[in-house]
Amino acid sequence: MLIARLNPIIRGWCNYYRTVTSRETFSSEDSILWNTLRAWTVNRKKKETPLYDALKKYFSYGKQGKWTFQTREYVLYHHTETEIKRHTLVKPESSPYDGNWTYWSKRRGTYTGTPARVAKLLKKQKGICPQCKQHFTPEDLIEVDHIIPKSKGGKDTYNNLQALHRHCHDAKSKNDYLYDWHL
Numbered sequence: 001m002l003i004a005r006l007n008p009i010i011r012g013w014c015n016y017y018r019t020v021t022s023r024e025t026f027s028s029e030d031s032i033l034w035n036t037l038r039a040w041t042v043n044r045k046k047k048e049t050p051l052y053d054a055l056k057k058y059f060s061y062g063k064q065g066k067w068t069f070q071t072r073e074y075v076l077y078h079h080t081e082t083e084i085k086r087h088t089l090v091k092p093e094s095s096p097y098d099g100n101w102t103y104w105s106k107r108r109g110t111y112t113g114t115p116a117r118v119a120k121l122l123k124k125q126k127g128i129c130p131q132c133k134q135h136f137t138p139e140d141l142i143e144v145d146h147i148i149p150k151s152k153g154g155k156d157t158y159n160n161l162q163a164l165h166r167h168c169h170d171a172k173s174k175n176d177y178l179y180d181w182h183l
Contacts, residue, residue: 003074014082026079033079037069103127103138117144121163131168141166149176 010033014026038055045054055067062068062075069076094103121144127135136142145164148154164172 001071001074003069003071003076007074007077010077010079011082014079018082018084019087021084023080023084026082029079033076034067034069037076117161118142118163120158121161124158125163129165129168130162131164131172134165136163136165143169145169145172149173152176 017025037058041054041058042051045051058071059067059069062070064078091103122136122142129136142163143166145162146154146156147160147162150156154160
């Protein structure tokens with residue numbers, strides 16, 4: 001089936017170009033593709049078949065309006081359906097090798113020198129310590145804390161974990177016994 005073969009190609013091409021200003025290009029590609037598929041349909045029709053009937057065989061009313069190229073099982077993917085996701089530029093002074101793993105963990109979620117758990121938590125917290133509300137810096141010592149302590153029935157899941165400065169973790173742990181943690 002033609003649509004089943006075209007859809008992965010269109011999606012791949014769109015995913016590659018979706019980080020640049022491509023809305024007009026996507027629209028133009030949809031137009032070119034529609035004209036190409038219309039010409040393909042006209043070339044496949046028999047001489048005695050009216051043009052409108054030949055077009056109705058492949059084009060029908062669907063999510064793209066009256067002239068959607070589709071069958072019962074497949075609908076042609078349109079370029080303009082692709083969500084544009086802008087690429088965030090790297091700060092000019094930053095490098096993955098500069099040791100600023102807080103910046104790279106927030107940006108990518110991973111960094112070679114950062115434990116996976118800490119990197120995920122930093123990304124989830126947007127690089128901010130929930131205890132003191134300050135941003136983490138590369139010089140900070142970061143520790144993973146259980147929001148509800150395990151000794152009080154807390155689970156070892158990401159929902160119950162947070163990254164804290166070492167001094168914030170010490171202060172929180174010192175006061176954990178004061179609270180009556182209910183699940």
